[in-house]
Amino acid sequence: MKRGLVLTGVLLATFLAAIEGTVIGPAGPTIVSELGSVSLLSWIFTAYLLTMAVTTPIFGKLSDLFGRKPIFLIGCSLFVVGSLLCMLAGSMEQLILYRAIQGIGAGGVIPVTFTIIGDIYKMEERGKVQGMISSVWGISSLVGPLLGGYVVTYFGWEWIFGFNVPFGLLAMFFIARYLREQVSKRTARIDVAGAVTFTIGMTALLLVLALGGQYIDWASPELLALAAVAILFLVLFLVIEKRAQEPMVPLKLFRIRDIAFSCAAALLVSTLLIGLTSYLPLWIQGVHGGDAASSGLALAPMSVGWLFGSMIGGRILLTLGSRRTSLIGLTLIVLGAFVMTLMDLTAPIWLLFLSTLLYGLGFGFSMTVFTIIAQSSVGFQLRGASTALNTFLRTLGQTIGVAAFGSWLNYRIAAQTADGQLTQQGVTQEDINGLLAPHASQSLSDKVAGLLRSVLENSLHSLFVIMVVIAVISWFVVLGLRNRPPGTEEEADQRIKAPQREHA
Template sequence: MSPGRSRQLVTMALLLSTFLAAIEVTVVSTAIPQIVSDLGGLHLISWIYAAYLLTTAVSTPLFGKLSDLYGRKNIFIIGSVLFVIGSMLCGLAENMTQMVIYRAIQGIGAGAVLPVTFTIIGDIYNYEERAKVQGLVSSIWGIAGLVGPLAGGFFVDSLSWHWIFFINIPFGFISVWMIMAFFKEKVEPQRKKIDYAGAITFTIGMTMLLFALITGGQGLPWSSPYIVLCLVGSVILLVAFYFIELKAEEPIVPLELFRIRDVAVSNAVGFLVSGVLIGINSYMPLWIQGVLGMKATDSGMSLTPMSIGWLIGAIVGGRLLIKSGARITATLGMTGVVIGAVWLASLSATTPIWVIIALMFLSGLGFGLSFTVFTIIVQSSVAWNVRGASTALHTFVRTLGQTLGIAAFGTYLNASIMSAVKEQGAAVTDEDLNKLLSHESAQQLSPDMMASLRSFLEQGLSNVFLILVVIAVISLIITLFMPKRNVQTAGRQADAANTSETSESTSSSNII
């Protein structure tokens, strides 16, 4: 088989793996209200996301470094298998504890699949080709977004939410087979140092921080010795993590990459805007199903316009980057995100559906433009031997932004709802709120109780949406600090340097 044909098949496998991870996000978003209603309370919703995102955040830089040391292929296969196993277990979960544990396993797999997918593309395509292919890969999120919400709504309304996880299994095995068959790389033996100390301190420190953010003020008061201990312990461990990374020979988070302005700006904006993204994906279904009283299928339809916008933005972004540069392209994208966030914060229970469709499309367009740019920039600014680490670092900070975002938003949402309940002096239980999130069980509530619960949820979500506006505006401001230099020229120079280094390096990748 010709190298060109093999490269196309490898690209198809990578697109499939991206679809695997992308559809997971959109399918789960529409099913979350039903999952929470069946397995636990509204106050536990953050853990379904946080468990997945935390393990993804921790494993992403680790697998990115391992891909530089042991080769992309092996890490991709390991990650895909773990993701499939985690998906299968999530589909079999019978309680919230099991769901959280299985989501953590699923997140470990995603931490390998996503960065290695982008890294392989960075290896087998030159700069001009890379911009187009990365745009195509990013657009898969849009395609998955079209299928995922509708499929998730269909499964929840017609079958069971368990099936939203089972659909990942065939996609995972097919992509693994294609990579095994058509992607070959030669990895020479080399000295390998794994930053276990960094991984351990970060994992424990972040887990303690997330526990404090999610539980504080809800399950336990903020003054509780357990919460204080978690906050103090997380600070100590994360500070220790920082100093470990400064001295580690092979750090999981290569801090020196932040000295490159392109990388620093891209990661800073990626961190913040990812919080906006998880906020919209997580809470728009709650708005549709809880505030408006619609079904899961309708909730899925509400995410579809954003997916279409993302698809268009990703395709246009890869081409606009070459013609107009990174700053202009990223600024246009972030402007769309800001306008969408402001529009989102203005929603009310009487807002026409066309307004929701328009703001979701505009937000998706902005995300598609900006995320495509940031991914290409962090790859084109470094040499081959750290490209995997640089890509993983960017995925890491984006996942970290989502992790901290969903934890903080969840805490703020619950606090806002409880505050509204106390102000009204209403007798509302967690079970009542759980019923509101399920279309069928909501019918069991009295009209007065349903109106009150929807009012409380609307107030809480509106407060969260206002926070998203603030974060989006800050992200736009930071984007303006992106260098004006010609990114296309820089990409070509990096490719030329990489070609020279690769011929002398201890590891090389090629397609059969």
Template sequence: MTGMDGSVGRVRARAGAGARAGEGSAVQTTNRITGARRWWALGAVLVTMFFSSLDQTVVSTAMPVIIGELQGFSLYAWVFTAYMMASAITVPIYGKLSDVYGRKPFYVIGLSLFLLGSVASGAVRSMGQLIAARAFQGLGAGAMLSMPRATIGDIFNPRERGRWMGVISSVFGIASIVGPAVGGWITDNLGWRWVFYINLPVALLALGAVLYALPTVRTEHRARIDWTGSTLLVVGLVLLLLALTWAGVQYPWGSPRILGLFAGAFLFLGLFVAAERRAEEPVIAPELFRNRIFASTAAVALLISLGMFGSIMFLPLFVQGVLGETAQQSGHILTPMMLSFIGGSVVGGQLITRTGRYKLQAAVGALLMATGMYLLAKMGPTTAPGAVVRNVVIMGLGIGSVLPLLNVAVQNAFPYPLMGMVSATQQFVRSLGGIIAAPILGTVLVNTFSAELLQRMPTALRAAMAKLPAAERAALANPQGLINAETQAAIRARFAAFGSQGGELYHQFIEAVRGSLAAGTARLFAVGFIFAVLAVVSTLFLKEIRLKRDEFFTDPDQV
């Protein structure tokens, strides 16, 4: 890598003298983990990854009950957004500082903040308090997103990492399978507050493993946190997220409020880029994006995240709302997707470890994902559940085979002392995809659904609906009614008030809603297909450097 200066160059310069000193001792000058301790460290990484991944799926399962008690449906998305935003912005900070001070203190800080946030989340009395508590949790979750991948780099050389990055990614898939069942059982038997309290013993176990297995790194350098850049980034992302969430739903796309939000977002993000170029130690080093491998892997990660999160979030709505299956049956359809994701991660990791190459696998995996998204976009009310399973398995194999190798490729392209920074910055880009996927795809779904519903309702049904108050018409047109038995009963009772034709009008209305929802999800998956195609194109620009072995750790000037 050439042209790297600023903080990147300084970190590299500091690394050379201490790259081999103190390895295997209690106090070291690098993060390198050798000997028997590396297996304890690997165990700590796996526990931490499983714990953080499980939390998201468990909380998702409990959210309908939480909303029912705290009365905050309009704030539903912000419970997840606040968590993801806080974790995303702290990921590059943790990664950069861990290159200097070692991984251990930031594991400890992250797990401690997460524990406190869990306690606060379980004690809330309003949705506003829950959003604030989840944001606090997210500050700790940033460490659990960035540290494990960097720690794998501390334990294994690039050639070995393919195998273990696949295992790391499979942990996410296992958590996604186990999480809904665990969350449902806890919510039904212990109450939703225990969804958060159950984190305490698991986090303490992970904390003990980290304290025992990870080395303490001693350094004379004192890193600085780029508070200005971090603040500008947070403000810019929040404004962008608000614009994408409200545009076309609460306010027209061309309204002054939406245009003002977009303008503010681009202004603050532009100021962030300018500030990072001048910062002595930027939170996200602009020089990283000059590296072709980093830029292309970041683009692939962002595009895959955009498509992946959309399928995970909205596929259950299709299965339950369009196909009429139960929530349990929709879970059964999502399980094969996660199993194929695990299979793709493990097999793909083994392949890049054996061959030392990754570009062809990245292209094939992205193509498989695009194929799966295309098939999802072709689904409708007559699609058989077996066809849905086939489609998600194809997509899961593709995603699973690509995501682990992206981190391996980018770590292989940079000097070892920059491990935390490059891994965390790539993770930030991936998290960004998850943050913006929900509002973009949600807007596509809502707008398509609303337009289709007007066209699909027969004249008699439109006339009957016109007699209802506007607020009641809006409530009846909510597609969530299709997957909520109580709401369906209320809709049926409301249509019964129209007299003898009420039953027929009800069935016409349900069919119109079902067809409109099918059209909305098809459009949504079509957008995901576009993201996947762009991911395939991005893999073609991925430069391949054969994966290095142990010499990776001993040459701080390598490119």
């Protein structure tokens, strides 16, 4: 097997994922202004994240049973098809559906790319390789917002999804042609019951989070019934997993200290990532009156910071250990979140760039550690499930973040407009949508535009304060990591058999 060419395929798939995650951010307000109301903005992200979250553990376990290559190729094919369909979407409902198809494909691609690295590189090499992968993520994340912003401004939002297609096809070619793996034949049965109960339970739970407070009242019979379905099927899932011969999500992974704490931290940090990429463009375009290209430029320092943070974090992990390296990252994230709360209409632009740079550096340090822990804390037979679990919790964090932040933002906007001040000025929902579209916003009077910007500014500022609180909680969570580098495969098998021997 030619590791360099396999790595090329993995890097291309990483580029695919990074472009998808960053291009859509600056395009969000423009899409909403053309296809739907601002209240539907979160669904562009939620549909993708929900299906990705549900399918990630399933694909991860299937890759342990049937090999990484077939699962990668299936996932990548679905992702490319979903991207093509998104380009053709003519309504918000269609776009949401096609984003869901993209999410299913991403559930097979993203965790398997990380698992492949764990398979073909030793522990001593993974820090350097993960830094390389994060470098591609950083470069593509830098290109994504800038290029995507200009494409949206001058060609239309439909074309941002076209970036995924060539990189997806190239990644499929390299993995199909050069990845050689020996998958031992195993007689274990697929955990169908676990997959079904998990899919129903998690889908119901994520729909409760996405719909509650925005589209359906929290105390409504429909939402309470959906919550009951989520609880019932998730409890059944836990019971089934304890008895299954090959559980889809091996619960014994949580007995490993580093995995337990890194998963909790990854979930929290991911809410901050989606909050930044989803709602900073809303601040730029709605409050400051910029365009999609300006939003991409504002996110560029985060991409650069992520690039350098991941490279440095991967190199110092073996000397400083998991806890210290993660604490460096979370400290930078806390600082970035605090600086974000200092922004207002009069704040200098360098303050915004400083905040996103600090965020990016922190993400680079911490996410690299979490990924290597997932790969290096278990042996080959559980590496796919462990990596998928880490990826799933990141996606779950983003899904919860989009839903919770969207509910909070809509609540704050409604609270500030409840006194009728805006309606007395003749302001409609279309005017609020128009604030996000440069051409439409020109038709608003200065007084009305000023009122709308003030409402949006206050709502987003309260959201940035919440992100500070989440960042501080994440800082305390990583204190639970062991203060040493992730172990080798030999140590991993011992941890599964004797988790009580784990010490700080």
